[in-house]
Amino acid sequence: MAEKSFLGTDEIPVYTVTQDEKNLGLLSHIITLVSSFIAPLIIYILKKNESEFVTAHAKESLNFQITVVIACVICFISIIGILFLWVVGIYAFILVLVATIRASEGRLYKYPFCIRLLK
Numbered sequence: 001m002a003e004k005s006f007l008g009t010d011e012i013p014v015y016t017v018t019q020d021e022k023n024l025g026l027l028s029h030i031i032t033l034v035s036s037f038i039a040p041l042i043i044y045i046l047k048k049n050e051s052e053f054v055t056a057h058a059k060e061s062l063n064f065q066i067t068v069v070i071a072c073v074i075c076f077i078s079i080i081g082i083l084f085l086w087v088v089g090i091y092a093f094i095l096v097l098v099a100t101i102r103a104s105e106g107r108l109y110k111y112p113f114c115i116r117l118l119k
Contacts, residue, residue: 008095009110010102017053017106025057025103029096037065044118057103059118064099064111068092 017025024043031039044058071088075081095111102109 007098008102008112010107013053013106013108015052021051021053022104022106024051024054026100028054028058028061029099029103032061032065032096033093036069037062040065053106053108056108057099060110060114061099063116063118064092064095064114066117067111067113067115070115 024047028040028043040058040061044055044062047054047058068088072085075085075088099109099111
């Protein structure tokens with residue numbers, strides 16, 4: 001059963017997740033604090049045929065980081081949007097932490113307000 005809130009949706013996967021899968025899942029989120037969308041893209045490319053759990057987290061992280069980049073560009077372009085740039089950054093930081101915690105718990109996570117380019 002999925003649990004929904006303004007911080008996203010999470011659910012328990014249908015199979016038992018190994019500790020290595022949890023580690024790669026949480027890494028695909030937390031490393032975005034220093035690498036934006038590059039790290040989840042690399043994890044997705046390397047692990048997409050090996051683990052459904054890691055693939056789901058890497059795709060979700062990649063989609064969210066692309067969404068954040070688009071939001072930042074829009075904020076930067078508009079004069080009043082520059083004032084909201086810090087709000088986007090803080091909210092993205094909080095959501096990355098929530099996603100990291102959910103991955104470490106072995107749960108699948110979906111970010112709210114995310115453009116899902118990779119399905």
